[in-house]
Amino acid sequence: MASTPPSGTARRFARVVAVTAAATTVLAMTASAHGAPGGPDKKDVKAQVDQLYAEAEQASEKSNAAEEAAKRLQAEAGTLQQEVARGQDTLNRMRLDLATVAGAEYRAGGMDPTVQLMLSSDPAGYLAKARTLAQVGEQRAATLHEVQEQQRRLDQRRAEATGKLAELETVRTSLAEAKQQVQQRLKSAQALLSSLTATERAQLQAQDDREAHERAARAAERVDLGTQPPSSDRAAAALAAALSKLGSPYVYGSTGPGAFDCSGLMYWSWRQAGVTLPRTSQAQAFGGQRVSLSEARPGDLVIFFHDMHHVGMYAGGGTVIHAPYPGARVRYESVAAMPVAAVVRP
Template structure:
């Protein structure tokens, strides 16, 4: 994909007419009550300042995104548990069927011995009216006895394996139930933070909210363009054709809404945009920003090339795609749509080349 040195900035117009908070809160495995925003200063009658609201909303969104990435990881784990549990349950059913078959064979032998009066098979052969065939039949008897003993051993071993599979299945089911419980709890916690943010935003009024959104978009544009009216993505080419395809997919989604847990094609969270874009290039990434941080080769920020993943913050809870010229394309947070952003707008944790 040819990268123009200077290009118009898509999505640079006001990114939303009103700040939309998504109720599709997809949540985390751990959001503590201690991370909630501080109380507004002053008495309840004092109107909060725009600066206070903006700072607290940004903090709530950051907590929500941290939680969302942990939730994405938990959800991925839950899906894996469901698959493993289903496989184990299938193995248990097959093992039980085979065990029943082997037990049926032993029951048939036992019934035959009972009908013969309980006489040992060797005695029956010795009393038979065909002494000439005795030796041949004795050899057959040894073979039958050996097969019976082998069947018994197999029954014992299969029972042991079946018990082990059942224990594994029970443990997986318990883990699955715990994962479901945690997801439900943390979804509620994320929604609480979104509600808190919405309450703060509502305190400003619709006009002021729209101004704040527009200002946020303008500031992001100024950071990305370094105060000019055009975007300079430089001339460094992508690291590969696949990276070029992934970047083209990400850029095509500029203007798309941010929704926690979304992976496209119309809405995204930060790691969901990376997941979607690289899927268009034929590569399946891990679902979370933390896992994506280890999905490829680490390179320095100075050596970053278009299509590389840029991981942000110490706990790696945010990710964008390097577009060139010190600019990334990313899904920021609720209310702000997919857009270009200066790579220096957030602390960089690492750069990953796929």
């Protein structure tokens, strides 16, 4: 049987895990930083590290999407394989019944029906049996048709299962590539940070912590001044869950309760409210009612960037709470800090 070509879903996953040109030049950037007179410039290193962390987050969301697709395809393929097994058992029983009937008729055959009637000691009984046999013949014709139909359905299910397994293999390859892409970004960022002295790294970390604290303080003030309530009791519960995780580390692929990636924080927070969101930011962008940014209420999801690779939760007062990127912690951020692609109310 010819293999079924991968679906559009699998091809899309194969495309989105392509390595970007920025990542391929990171070693050159690191070498340049090492070779620069007086050592690397902290601002340049920080900008490059921030870019690599952003790329790592993009790859992380692609990895999450591929992993979810792999789970779905595995389940669908398993269901189809079970249907094929049950269908084959049914077909085998139907064929055995037909073979049994055919064998009995062959062993009893050979005598003209008129002669059988003349020799019968019970002509009335024979005629009744003859009518029954005619009905059996009609039933057997129907059974033969059902056998053919069962074979057709079985062939179709086998083809679907083969297609799902081929698609699953493609998605698994994409998943492995996306995970490798994340690790490459993180290793490259670490290599750049290692080009600094211990004192310079400590200064950068202190700067990040200070900026994060200032952002959190400013945002917290805005949240306190916000007047809009959440859109529902569940949205209020989801927001409370997210706020309880302020300061938690970003870890790609994590859905809590101790660490999160951006969509993982949304997934976990809404689960605490009894709502199961899609796993990735791209899928979450279509996981509820779209509203405008001006209509955003606390608890709504704010999807960022044109490719929708980042998501945060609206907290009120023009602020979101989100898990920013590897190396950072769950924090407040101005909703204007990143380009907004959509606002979704689960």
